[in-house]
Amino acid sequence: MADTARRPEHRYGNRPTMKDVAARAGVGLKTVSRVVNGEPGVTPDTERRVQEAIDSLGFRRNDSARVLRKGRTASVGLVLEDLADPFYGPLSRAVEEVARAHGALLINGSSAEDADREQELALALCARRVDGLIVIPAGSDHRYLEPEIRAGVATVFVDRPAGLIDADVVLSDSYGGARNGVAHLIAHGHRRIGFIGDRPRIHTATERLRGYRAAMEDAGLEVAEEWVSLGPTEPDRVARAVGAMLSGPNPVTALFAGNNRVTVTTVRVLASRETPVALVGFDDIELADLLGITVIAQDAAALGRTAAERLFRRLDGAEEPPTTVVLETKLIPRGSGETAPA
Amino acid sequence: MADTARRPEHRYGNRPTMKDVAARAGVGLKTVSRVVNGEPGVTPDTERRVQEAIDSLGFRRNDSARVLRKGRTASVGLVLEDLADPFYGPLSRAVEEVARAHGALLINGSSAEDADREQELALALCARRVDGLIVIPAGSDHRYLEPEIRAGVATVFVDRPAGLIDADVVLSDSYGGARNGVAHLIAHGHRRIGFIGDRPRIHTATERLRGYRAAMEDAGLEVAEEWVSLGPTEPDRVARAVGAMLSGPNPVTALFAGNNRVTVTTVRVLASRETPVALVGFDDIELADLLGITVIAQDAAALGRTAAERLFRRLDGAEEPPTTVVLETKLIPRGSGETAPA
DNA sequence: GTGAAAGCGCTAACAT
DNA sequence: ATGTTAGCGCTTTCAC
Numbered sequence: 118m119a120d121t122a123r124r125p126e127h128r129y130g131n132r133p134t135m136k137d138v139a140a141r142a143g144v145g146l147k148t149v150s151r152v153v154n155g156e157p158g159v160t161p162d163t164e165r166r167v168q169e170a171i172d173s174l175g176f177r178r179n180d181s182a183r184v185l186r187k188g189r190t191a192s193v194g195l196v197l198e199d200l201a202d203p204f205y206g207p208l209s210r211a212v213e214e215v216a217r218a219h220g221a222l223l224i225n226g227s228s229a230e231d232a233d234r235e236q237e238l239a240l241a242l243c244a245r246r247v248d249g250l251i252v253i254p255a256g257s258d259h260r261y262l263e264p265e266i267r268a269g270v271a272t273v274f275v276d277r278p279a280g281l282i283d284a285d286v287v288l289s290d291s292y293g294g295a296r297n298g299v300a301h302l303i304a305h306g307h308r309r310i311g312f313i314g315d316r317p318r319i320h321t322a323t324e325r326l327r328g329y330r331a332a333m334e335d336a337g338l339e340v341a342e343e344w345v346s347l348g349p350t351e352p353d354r355v356a357r358a359v360g361a362m363l364s365g366p367n368p369v370t371a372l373f374a375g376n377n378r379v380t381v382t383t384v385r386v387l388a389s390r391e392t393p394v395a396l397v398g399f400d401d402i403e404l405a406d407l408l409g410i411t412v413i414a415q416d417a418a419a420l421g422r423t424a425a426e427r428l429f430r431r432l433d434g435a436e437e438p439p440t441t442v443v444l445e446t447k448l449i450p451r452g453s454g455e456t457a458p459a
Numbered sequence: 460m461a462d463t464a465r466r467p468e469h470r471y472g473n474r475p476t477m478k479d480v481a482a483r484a485g486v487g488l489k490t491v492s493r494v495v496n497g498e499p500g501v502t503p504d505t506e507r508r509v510q511e512a513i514d515s516l517g518f519r520r521n522d523s524a525r526v527l528r529k530g531r532t533a534s535v536g537l538v539l540e541d542l543a544d545p546f547y548g549p550l551s552r553a554v555e556e557v558a559r560a561h562g563a564l565l566i567n568g569s570s571a572e573d574a575d576r577e578q579e580l581a582l583a584l585c586a587r588r589v590d591g592l593i594v595i596p597a598g599s600d601h602r603y604l605e606p607e608i609r610a611g612v613a614t615v616f617v618d619r620p621a622g623l624i625d626a627d628v629v630l631s632d633s634y635g636g637a638r639n640g641v642a643h644l645i646a647h648g649h650r651r652i653g654f655i656g657d658r659p660r661i662h663t664a665t666e667r668l669r670g671y672r673a674a675m676e677d678a679g680l681e682v683a684e685e686w687v688s689l690g691p692t693e694p695d696r697v698a699r700a701v702g703a704m705l706s707g708p709n710p711v712t713a714l715f716a717g718n719n720r721v722t723v724t725t726v727r728v729l730a731s732r733e734t735p736v737a738l739v740g741f742d743d744i745e746l747a748d749l750l751g752i753t754v755i756a757q758d759a760a761a762l763g764r765t766a767a768e769r770l771f772r773r774l775d776g777a778e779e780p781p782t783t784v785v786l787e788t789k790l791i792p793r794g795s796g797e798t799a800p801a
Numbered sequence: 802g803t804g805a806a807a808g809c810g811c812t813a814a815c816a817t
Numbered sequence: 818a819t820g821t822t823a824g825c826g827c828t829t830t831c832a833c
Contacts, residue, residue: 132610134810145820150812158818175606180586181526182810185825190523192566192587201552201760203545203745210543213569222583224534225567227555241564244522245534264517268474381746388749403545404723404746407730418543476826487804492828500802524826527809 133174142170153178184246192222193249193428194242196235199227204377204400204417205253208275211421212251219429221248230319232256243270249428251275251421257318259284271431275424277320278441285431286441287424289415291321291399294446295328296335298397298413299373301448303336306457307371307395311344311362313355313383314375322347325375325399341367350378352385359386363394370458371395377402384410384453397454399446411454414447475516484512495520526588534564535770536584538577539595541569546719546742546759547595550617553763554593561771563590572661574598585612591770593617593763599660601626613773617766619662620783627773628783629766631757633663633741636788637670638677640739640755641715643790645678648799649713649737653686653704655697655725656717664689667717667741683709692720694727701728705736712800713737719744726752726795739796741788753796756789 135149142149144167151159152167159167170176184190193216197205213223224242228235235255239262242250249271252259257280266272266284273285302310312329315322326347333340343365346358359382362369372387372394374380380398387394398405401414423442477491484491486509493501494509501509512518526532535558539547555565566584570577577597581604584592591613594601599622608614608626615627644652654671657664668687675682685707688700701724704711714729714736716722722740729736740747743756765784 136810146810147812147821148819151819154812160818163818175610177582177586177607179527179588179810181523181532181588182825183812184523185521185527185810185827186812188825199552200542200555201549203548206545206548207543209567210541210569213542213567222566222568222587224564225551225555226564227552240519244519245564246521246523265519268517384746384749402745404726404744404750407726407750408746478826481804488826489804489828490802493803496828502802505802521826524809525828527811527826528828530809 132179133176134179135176138167138170138174138176141174142167188246189248190246191220192216192224192245192247193251193425194224194226194239194245194247195251195253196226196228196238196242197253198230198255200225201227202377203403206417208253208417208421211418212425215422215425215429219432228253228255230255232258236261240265248432249273251424251428252279253277254279254320256280257320271428273424273428273431275420283439285424285427285439287420287427288441288443289321289420290443290446291324292328292331294399294413294415294448295325295373295375296332297328297446297448298399298411298454299329299332300335301411301450301454302371302373302395302397303332303338305371305395305455307369308338308458309341309344309367309369310338310371310373311359311369312346312373312375313358313362313379314347315350315379317347322375325373329373343367344369347375350376350382352382355379355382356386359383363390363392369394371397371454374398376400380405380410380412384408392459393456395454395456395458397448401449405449406451409452411451412449414449416444419444474521475518476521477518480509480512480516480518483516484509530588531590532588533562534558534566534587534589535591535593535767536566536568536581536587536589537593537595538568538570538580538584540572540597542567543569544719545745548759550595550759550763553760554767557764557767557771561774570595570597572597574600578603582607590774591615593766593770594621595619596622596662598622599662613770615766615770615773617762625781627766627769627781629762629769630783630785631663631762632785632788633666634670634673636741636755636757636790637667637715637717638674639670639788639790640741640753640796641671641674642677643753643792643796644713644715644737644739645674645680647713647737647797649711650680650800651683651686651709651711652680652713652715653701653711654688654715654717655700655704655721656689657692657721659689664717667715671715685709686711689717692718692724694724697721697724698728701725705732705734711736713739713796716740718742722747722752722754726750734801735798737796737798737800739790743791747791748793751794753793754791756791758786761786 138149139146226238243265253276259279259282275287278286374383377400398412401412480491481488558565568580585607595618601621601624617629620628716725719742740754743754
């Protein structure tokens with residue numbers, strides 16, 4: 118029987134193994150392992166022979182087997198909302214860089230803001246035995262991760278806090294940022310200010326709303342019911358919300374947009390109107406400088422980096438209790454937030 | 460000795476195994492495996508007992524072991540340039556969606572436009588035995604992947620062709636898109652048009668330049684040497700190039716920007732100038748509509764989706780010879796490309 | 802319907 | 818300096 122047909126189909130398309138390399142080089146299995154892993158205790162001559170066998174067979178170590186034996190996968194999982202969102206791209210990249218510095222690969226998954234999908238993804242990553250997990254929560258109950266964390270999966274939550282479990286968290290200061298932004302509008306003479314945010318079950322949305330309310334209260338301003346709108350960030354919904362706030366008996370003269378997607382739609386709607394409306398948006402967006410959009414910027418890359426660094430500190434054995442880190446936001450005035458009421 | 464101390468440290472933080480579940484449920488190992496994998500041939504009663512043991516122990520199947528045995532990881536790798544780039548986010552997300560539909564996870568890696576890093580990443584993914592690999596090439600020689608492809612790793616190249624190997628490729632029509640864009644400028648009366656693109660070793664950069672030259676030649680226009688600038692997309696470099704083309708004895712009246720990053724910087728530079736300069740950019744960018752930037756749009760998500768679908772068709776056993784798919788681009792006029800020369 | 806035994810490719814522990 | 822053995826946790830095979 119031909120040599121190539123010797124093996125069962127499932128063996129990764131008949132890849133050579135260390136055993137094959139050992140046979141070819143006329144050495145023992147462990148010697149091959151030593152060469153492959155750069156361990157000491159091999160004479161230059163044997164090493165050369167092994168290396169030749171490796172090259173001629175096209176051998177590449179099977180990390181699946183290695184992982185099974187070592188118990189560490191050198192990979193971390195990142196569950197986020199949507200990789201296509203310009204906010205999460207840089208965050209993910211920052212996590213990847215830290216992982217890379219620690220010799221680990223990154224497995225990404227998008228929850229699409231769905232709690233079940235978040236859980237499914239996170240648990241699939243745990244089944245793969247990722248060393249650590251970074252989660253941008255879609256759901257609000259993370260007790261399903263308790264057994265995993267107890268079993269040793271380092272876990273850090275980013276952008277939003279964990280629900281019902283005690284864990285490391287890295288956040289931006291949504292409350293403070295929104296409060297500053299709204300205070301900024303008030304300082305420029307606005308009294309009727311609208312808030313358009315994401316769905317109320319999203320932590321950052323309610324925190325930013327809280328900041329808005331605090332700023333209004335600080336200034337002794339009442340908030341009319343119709344000035345607040347939380348909901349999906351689909352352009353239609355946001356456009357309707359903007360339209361409603363600008364019409365009616367009590368129209369706003371300024372708007373605070375609760376995140377990047379809301380800001381973008383709001384800018385589009387305002388551009389098609391003649392009466393100027395002041396605007397401050399949470400999250401910086403590309404080209405906002407040219408459009409003169411005043412924003413509360415958060416540093417997505419810093420969020421990712423901070424979370425990843427905490428994760429690897431845990432993996433390196435740090436035993437401190439879980440902490441919550443809050444990163445500051447920055448108000449960037451560019452014009453849209455510095456106009457007086459019409 | 461306490462039960463919890465029974466196991467060696469490396470066993471994934473002492474997670475229960477199927478063996479443990481079997482012991483607890485008083486059944487054989489294989490029966491647990493059957494329950495866990497939903498295989499038939501287990502009485503409802505046994506199944507219940509096994510499920511109870513699973514729940515009480517917090518058992519979760521170790522996919523590393525499963526992978527080793529089955530030879531398939533149900534994961535695909537994606538090597539791209541930079542996850543933080545707004546062009547690659549949607550592409551990556553599209554790949555992820557297709558992978559998800561096939562029950563596979565996605566491992567991402569950024570090459571940072573470095574050929575060595577691309578190779579390192581791609582081979583690391585192969586060592587993990589990803590079932591398939593999608594590569595946005597940074598390098599121009601992919602012969603290093605030949606043994607992997609021969610060993611059964613399905614591989615598809617996106618955005619740029621593979622170098623020196625025969626493989627599936629999915630591209631946007633860079634040549635045609637640039638040619639259309641430049642022809643559009645010529646149709647609006649421009650005769651002196653500049654081209655600013657990415658580094659010449661990047662395939663899309665040279666293809667777009669080729670399209671530019673073709674459009675100029677079609678119109679019987681000479682291309683002055685100083686109207687063409689290829690190089691890194693760093694803002695400084697691009698800004699210098701724009702400045703040079705707009706000054707001197709033979710200034711251009713219109714510019715073609717070779718990709719999203721070049722367009723962004725060019726728009727910034729032009730915004731600070733008084734004389735209007737026409738502009739068409741390759742790649743659509745967020746808020747370009749509000750800034751009135753005319754672009755040649757390519758569909759990043761379609762690139763990713765098409766590549767991923769091809770990949771999974773291969774994994775499902777398709778044996779056709781490698782093909783190259785070219786996706787059309789679309790000219791979106793928004794104002795900046797429709798102004799006559801000053 | 803159920804289980805015992807073999808083995809996936811590697812590394813750890815222990816020879817030689 | 819090199820090799821042998823056991824076993825990581827699972828699936829496959831085959832026997833009961």
